[in-house]
Amino acid sequence: MKHQLEIRHFKYFLAVAEELHFRKAADRLFISQPGLSRQIKQMENELGIILFERNSRKVKLTAAGVFLQEELKSHLQNLDNILNRANHISSGLQGKLKLGYVGSAMHGIIPELLPKFKDKYPEVVFSLSEMDNKAQIKSLLDHNLDIGFVRIERVPRNIEIRPIFNDTFSLVLPKNHVLNSSNFKELNQVKDEPFILFEGTYSNSYYEKVMQIFDDSGFIPLVSHYTVNASSIYRLVENNFGLSIVPTSLKRGYDMDIKFIELKNITQRTTLRIVWNSQNSNPVLTNFLKVNNIL
Amino acid sequence: MKHQLEIRHFKYFLAVAEELHFRKAADRLFISQPGLSRQIKQMENELGIILFERNSRKVKLTAAGVFLQEELKSHLQNLDNILNRANHISSGLQGKLKLGYVGSAMHGIIPELLPKFKDKYPEVVFSLSEMDNKAQIKSLLDHNLDIGFVRIERVPRNIEIRPIFNDTFSLVLPKNHVLNSSNFKELNQVKDEPFILFEGTYSNSYYEKVMQIFDDSGFIPLVSHYTVNASSIYRLVENNFGLSIVPTSLKRGYDMDIKFIELKNITQRTTLRIVWNSQNSNPVLTNFLKVNNIL
């Protein structure tokens, strides 16, 4: 076959099929009548099908023509549809955003950052996974994640990082503990109590920062347990296994017999940071960063 | 927009999307690499979408590109499908055939002609309507019918007509009637009995032919009832309202207390004829006529 059927042929065919009149169809298509006649004939040759029964006076669709009119019309509509959706995806109006976050960020990002974005981009689908800092970085590098929320400061080349939420630390005690925000003055009031802390492997820089707090208060804590998530810390504190220090925002969302005393006087802060791979071209990512004023 | 997206672009895009390599894709398409690069770029401009992230060493689909690869692939398959079906319709392998028939043809055509055709063209759908001769001709002229089975001899211009089945006449009597095929000699043995006949308006030529039979037998029958279908004739005969004369093939398919005596000695025959509009280009019609050796 020398000639090849193109969308042009289908559009021309549909015009003639509707008008049943070559000149009128040609006018509608802004081409000349002979050109149209030729393209229709070419289409018929290419298909090996007569589409119109025509003499110099009448134009009439054949059975196959009737069929093709119906089918090609919806075929072209389908194409429009596809290209439109592609545009949505390309512009980030539609698509998927894979998010990772450390457990301690759950009460910050999910209720605060996501609704704002979801509002503006309702067609975007989220996938949310709780992951530790290291796993997030690895997933970002492997392009298995679009955005991470971490509590680390240094990241590999190609990973972008920006602070998103700065948090104070709070002392966590059992409800019935003698200390409260009125009689609490400084941390060394609890220097003889055992502590439950996040594991150092979870985030080394976070661990170092917490140890610095103790250091500044002039004592080395007796650490009775290490765990990896807030709720197990709280459960242990509730049952008098010791006290803990956690980011202040972590007091939200738990209902246990514990109380928090915010350590406003110390200098340490823990920063939740957003991270992404600079080579990730997911348009949804760009929009997410824009909505949150990061780009 | 100056350029217009064509199927060519989609095929080229799919080749590159699969190979992720412009030169290899170009080879597969039997065009040159620069030509391919240009067409892809044109497609991107036309869509306003970047389809590939590429430098001189790597080619990678964007999110929108991934989407389009999937969608356009099935879109083109769908097109193939449509064109194939159009071919079937055009060649008469697929489609619809609207048939009309006089009631007295039911036991001839349906079990004999249709299965043979259905066998060869299983994708063709029939529509069958019992209609009188006149209604069939009208429907043919209005293009509401493809084929008719009639018992008339003359048809308007543009309607083609061919004999398809030549039938003798049979005398219809109640089961307990004194006459049977042994003691029956000639029709005037029943000249004093009342007769039930098809109405003259139903088919004038048929009616005339039946009357000719009586004429040849030398008597004018006493007609007690006129009806329009075989089963009511049989019901009346069964209940001793009179005798009848019908085409012999009409004895099939009824279970009543009646008997038939074939009138072999008379010259009259009734011919079932197939009729169609010569201007009807339904390819299924052509195939039907061919299968039955009419064309």
Add this chain to the structure above:
DNA sequence: AGAAATTAATAACTATGAAGCATCAATTAG
């Protein structure tokens, strides 16, 4: 580190074929 190889993009050219104009042929209407 430098040379060779790979690969997509760009430039300049070619040739294919879509579309235009003029005209013909067939059909219908008056």
Add this chain to the structure above:
DNA sequence: CTAATTGATGCTTCATAGTTATTAATTTCT
């Protein structure tokens, strides 16, 4: 029988798909 209408055909033009040659960027191999 003439005039009007309409699709097809012949010829021409021009846009553009595709070609060859080359460049620029990157990777791989000495």
